[in-house]
Amino acid sequence: MAPDLLKFFRGSAASPQAASAAKGAARTQRSSSGLKEFSKSIGPESPKVILDLGPTSPTNLMRLTGMGHKVYNEDLLMGSLDSRYQVKGADGRLELSPTEFFKDSLVFEEGALDAVLAWDVPDYLPESLVKPMVDRLHRALKPGGVLLGFFHTREAGPEAPYHRYHITGSETLNI
Amino acid sequence: MWKSTPGTESKPISTPTTTPSMGSTPPPRPSIDPVRSKEFASEMAHIGKSVLIRGELSGSEDLYLDGEVEGNISLLEHNLTIGPNGRIRANVTAKDVVVHGKVDGNIQGYERVELKKSAVLTGDVSTQRIVIEDGAFFKGAIDIRKEGRSESKREMAAAAAAGHSGGMSAQRSLVETKFEPKG
Numbered sequence: 051m052a053p054d055l056l057k058f059f060r061g062s063a064a065s066p067q068a069a070s071a072a073k074g075a076a077r078t079q080r081s082s083s084g085l086k087e088f089s090k091s092i093g094p095e096s097p098k099v100i101l102d103l104g105p106t107s108p109t110n111l112m113r114l115t116g117m118g119h120k121v122y123n124e125d126l127l128m129g130s131l132d133s134r135y136q137v138k139g140a141d142g143r144l145e146l147s148p149t150e151f152f153k154d155s156l157v158f159e160e161g162a163l164d165a166v167l168a169w170d171v172p173d174y175l176p177e178s179l180v181k182p183m184v185d186r187l188h189r190a191l192k193p194g195g196v197l198l199g200f201f202h203t204r205e206a207g208p209e210a211p212y213h214r215y216h217i218t219g220s221e222t223l224n225i
Numbered sequence: 226m227w228k229s230t231p232g233t234e235s236k237p238i239s240t241p242t243t244t245p246s247m248g249s250t251p252p253p254r255p256s257i258d259p260v261r262s263k264e265f266a267s268e269m270a271h272i273g274k275s276v277l278i279r280g281e282l283s284g285s286e287d288l289y290l291d292g293e294v295e296g297n298i299s300l301l302e303h304n305l306t307i308g309p310n311g312r313i314r315a316n317v318t319a320k321d322v323v324v325h326g327k328v329d330g331n332i333q334g335y336e337r338v339e340l341k342k343s344a345v346l347t348g349d350v351s352t353q354r355i356v357i358e359d360g361a362f363f364k365g366a367i368d369i370r371k372e373g374r375s376e377s378k379r380e381m382a383a384a385a386a387a388g389h390s391g392g393m394s395a396q397r398s399l400v401e402t403k404f405e406p407k408g
Contacts, residue, residue, distance in 0.1 A: 108357035115355065115369045122366045129364070 077216070077224040084198050086221035091165065091196040092119065098164035101190070103171045109216035109224070110167070122163075126183065127212070129155055130176055148178050156183065158190035166191060168199040169215050274310035282315075291326070301335075309343055322352075324361075331365075 092098045094117055101122040102110055114121045129135075135151040136144040166187055172180050187197065202210065216224040269287035272278070276292035283299040290298075291308030298305065298317045305319040311326030322334040324344040332338055334352035342360030349366040357363065 106357070106361055106363045108359055108361070111357055111363070111367055112355070115367050118369070120366060120368050123363050125362065125364065128362070 079218065079222060079224055081221050082223050083221065084200070085217065085223060088165065088167075088196055088198040089220040092117075094118070099162060100165045100167065101158075101163050101187075102167040104167065104169045105214045107214055107216050109218065113217055122158075124155060126155060126171055126179070127174055130179060146176050146178060148182050151179060152182055152186065156186040156190065158186070160189050161192045163187075163190045164192055164195050166195070166197040167215075168197055170200040170202070170213070172199065173202055174212050269304070269306070274308070288319075307344075316348075 092100065097118045097120060099120045099122070100114055101124065102114075103124055103126050104110075105125050105128065106123055111121055111123060130146060130151060135147055135154075137147040137150060139145040168187070172183065175183065191197065200215075213225045218224050269289050270284065271289045272292045274291045278292065278294045278296070280296045281299070282294055282296065285300075285303065287304040287306075288300055289306045289308060290313070291310045293312040295314045298313070298315050298319070300319040302320055304321040304323070305317060306323045307313055307317075307326045307328060309325040311324075311328075313326070313328040314330060315328075316330045316333070317328065318333040318335075320335050321337045321339070322332050323339045323341065324332075324346060325341045326343070327345040329347045331349045332346070332352070334350070334355075336352070337354045337356070338350050338352040339356040340346060340358060340361040340363060342358040344358075344361040344363075346362070347364045349368070350363075351368045351370060353370055355367060355369065
């Protein structure tokens with residue numbers, strides 16, 4: 051996705067206030083063909099190792115662990131707001147340090163994951179973290195592993211809300 | 226150190242207004258009230274929010290922990306509740322674990338782990354059943370163990386202690402290896 055498009059999403063609706071506003075909104079249900087394919091891939095046949103990058107969703111954790119999978123949860127966006135990862139930049143102002151951030155985030159061995167639920171987190175994550183995040187996920191996923199990601203297909207504007215996605219069926223989501 | 230003190234628990238709430246005379250009549254013996262005794266038995270030890278403990282914390286009764294602990298917590302047959310003011314930098318092993326506060330470390334709940342809406346957990350969870358309230362923050366792994374595995378609780382506790390990582394770290398794999406399903 052073009053960086054110019056991404057800037058509309060970053061640093062605005064991704065604020066905690068916007069996130070909490072979205073949290074308080076009524077949930078809506080929708081079907082997702084991407085989730086359908088994801089569900090097929092993880093299947094019930096054998097336990098998989100799955101990473102959820104979204105905000106902590108009890109629904110997702112309970113559902114996936116109930117299916118026998120092992121689940122990791124890392125709320126990357128919330129993590130990126132942690133002041134521990136702020137360092138002084140050249141102009142003396144505090145800025146997010148990808149180096150510091152990734153000391154604590156996405157620490158996985160190569161090929162440790164079967165699947166990743168990335169949702170639309172890359173659209174909202176600070177831009178300096180996106181490429182390293184993709185690199186790390188690529189390394190952590192097993193060959194043939196799957197990643198579910200949602201991307202805005204048009205400019206959603208600075209007020210585009212940040213959603214939590216709750217898996218309610220093999221192809222249905224509560225948002 | 227943190228065990229409840231039965232003497233203080235069974236004291237009457239009201240204080241006597243007259244001083245009992247010495248030697249004339251013996252002080253009344255507390256009668257054994259089965260209902261009261263049962264209540265007492267179910268009470269748990271309590272660590273207040275101003276308490277800081279560094280090191281190994283173990284016990285043989287249920288514990289409510291609202292203070293700060295750095296090290297390891299082991300209550301093999303008993304329940305642990307981490308209060309809203311609880312700040313734990315430790316691996317935790319207990320039968321049931323309920324978290325209201327903040328934990329940096331791995332949690333082994335032999336039967337159940339419950340993360341309340343105010344819970345902030347950075348670390349891995351291994352248990353048979355898990356309950357997570359909406360609003361809880363969790364960063365780590367959840368591994369649901371099938372009931373009736375062959376590992377003894379002591380082996381599991383040893384594994385948890387060996388894998389103390391203070392949350393997400395490369396040592397995580399050590400803990401996971403110990404709990405791989407058998408058969």
